[in-house]
Amino acid sequence: MNKLQIKDFKAFKDELVLGFSNxxxxxxxxxxxxxSSIYEAIKVAFFRDKIVSTIPNAPxxxxxxQVNGDFWNKYNxxxxxxxxxxxxxxxKLPDxxxxxxxxxxxxxxxxxxxxKIRLVTLLEQFYFSISDIxxxxxxxYLDIQQDVNAALLSFKENIEIEIDNEDDFTIKIIDSNRNLESKAxxxxYFNEGKLNLVILLLLFTSIKIAQNSSKKRILVLDDFITSLDASNRTFLIKYIFDNFSEFQILIFTHNVSFYNLIMYLINHIYKINAxxxxxxxxxxxxxxxLYIKSSIERAANIKALYHSIGTPANTLSVxxxxxxxxxxxxxxLYEFSKLTMIGTVEDSKKILERIEISKNIYYKENKTASDLIDELDTVLDENNLNNLPNRLKTKIEQYKKADFGNLKKIISELKLYQKVTMHPMSHGTIGQSPFTTNEIEKSLELLEKFEKYLKVLVDGDVAMV
Structure with a gap:
């Protein structure tokens, strides 16, 4: 897919354009x-026949x-x-x-x-291009079983599966360490994290085996990591990158830590940013x-464009x-709010207010404040009162950013130039310049500092630059 446009669809009143650029x-x-509305739009585009089959029959x-009309109206x-x-x-669909x-x-x-988990029932729940499940x-089923067990071994899990073809392809889960096995x-007997991992591997393995290399293969994943621990999330993303490199992969998530993990693997481990x-x-x-990052220019590029105004190659105005x-x-501002989980994003003014009243931010090597809470919970669950206050404080200090005050200074200075940074210049009074050259230059200098701060924050380097 190169481009998706949706209008008057669920959450989107105005047209939303997603440029995938293939x-x-x-x-x-x-x-x-x-x-989720974007996810549903893709589903309607590719699986209309399956969706239509769920419409109730009328007498x-x-x-x-009327039933058909009511059914499709729910997407409006x-x-x-x-x-x-x-x-x-x-x-335009359906063409x-x-x-x-x-x-x-x-x-x-x-x-x-x-x-129970049954392979056929599981595959039928999802929108997969498998003609006869x-x-x-x-x-x-034997290929799927072998592949899932190989993946579980690589994930360093102490379980394996058997698929019983004589019992409606029911999945037996075996934990040899605990001398435990069960289909019902x-x-x-097994925690939610392990069950979700088994389910995900069954699904991914089935996709890998069912793929048709003569077609354009697309893998769309929407918030699919519930209850997986951090190590299995890493293993799972690496598994996807290793096994679906010939697919166009679309991943949607509301989990900041998971987003940051994927970004880190793309940029630093696999180096496939392009x-x-x-x-x-x-x-x-x-x-x-919607902000597509490749369409948002770096501060240095904006500065170069500003300095080249008036040249034949640059038709932009001030x-x-x-x-x-x-x-x-x-x-x-949105990026900073997302990374540090200051609060729900409402608008830039609200984010600025939250930054100004916040004493500290908490962020550590692609982990956010929610990860800190999870770590504090783990310490408390250990039921060990020995030196507990210091152990909790040590965890907190690992996340606390001592250089946050420097960023607050940058943002405070940017607010001084809000005619440039927060409001379009075109709002100035006719005949009167709404800006000065110094304001533009200073704004660009501060933006570069803000941008650099976020880069080192994402990369796990806490030093202020």
Missing amino acids: KNFLLYGENGAGK TPEDQD NKATNANFEIKLNEV FPTAEYQPFMMSLEDIFFED DSFSNEK DIKK KWEFANLYEIDNNSK EDIGNKIRQKFEVL
Whole structure:
């Protein structure tokens, strides 16, 4: 996929444009910002027939028309109630040639099981391009079993599975260390993290085996890491990168730590940054706002554009530069708010207020304040009162950033130039310059410092620059 456009669809009243540029795509979205609406739009685009099959049958054709209309109306934006529009690569549905693609879509919200995990039932819950799941399971269950067990071994898990083809492809989970095995009531014997890992590996292995190299393969993952511990999250992302390099991968998450982990692996371990687009989605004043990072210029580039105004190669005005500065400042504020979990993002003014009243920020090597809370919980669960206050304080100090005051100074100075950074220059009075050269230069200098601070924060270097 190169481009997705959706309008009047669920959370999106105005048109939302996602430029994938035929690359992989990592999206961070606040809860309620519309991330799941994007996931649903892709599902409607590629799996319309499967969705239609879930529409209830009505007793008469007239009643069926009403049922069909009510069903599709639930996808419309409630504010406009206009019929939604979805375009892929500039082609409006249903004219897009979906047959050329082989998509697989996964969200843990789709998982449901009571006391057993059955392969066929599991695969049917998801939106996978497998034409005959029964035949696929019957032919490939041993390959799936072997691949899952190899992955569990590489994840250093002490469990393995067996798929019983004579019992509706029910999954037996075996823990030889505890001399335990079970196909039924598995929630009683195995924790949620292990069960979710088994389920995810069953799904990913099935995708790997079912893929058709003659088609354009797409893997869409929406908040699929519930209850996995940090080490298994790392193993799982590496497993995806290692096994699905021929797929276009779209990952949506509201988990800041998981987003940061993926960014770190892409940039520093696999060094495949050029194959990815990164985006943030926020809900501000009941409107969804999307920033694709490659479209947001670095402060140094904005400075170069400013200094080249008036040259034949640069047709921008000073007002254009002011808008770029304002947008860059806004994006940096959202990034900082996301990384440090200052609070729910509302608008740039609210973020500034939170920064001004905050005494400290807590962030450590791609871990956020929520990770700190998890670590404090672990210490408390140890039921060891020996030196407890100091042990808790040590954990807190590992996350506390002593240089936060320097960033607050940068942001306070930027606020002084809010005519440039927070408001478009075009809002100035006619005949009167709404800015000065010094304001622009100083704003750009401060933006570069802010940008550099965030870079070292993400990279795990706590030194202020």
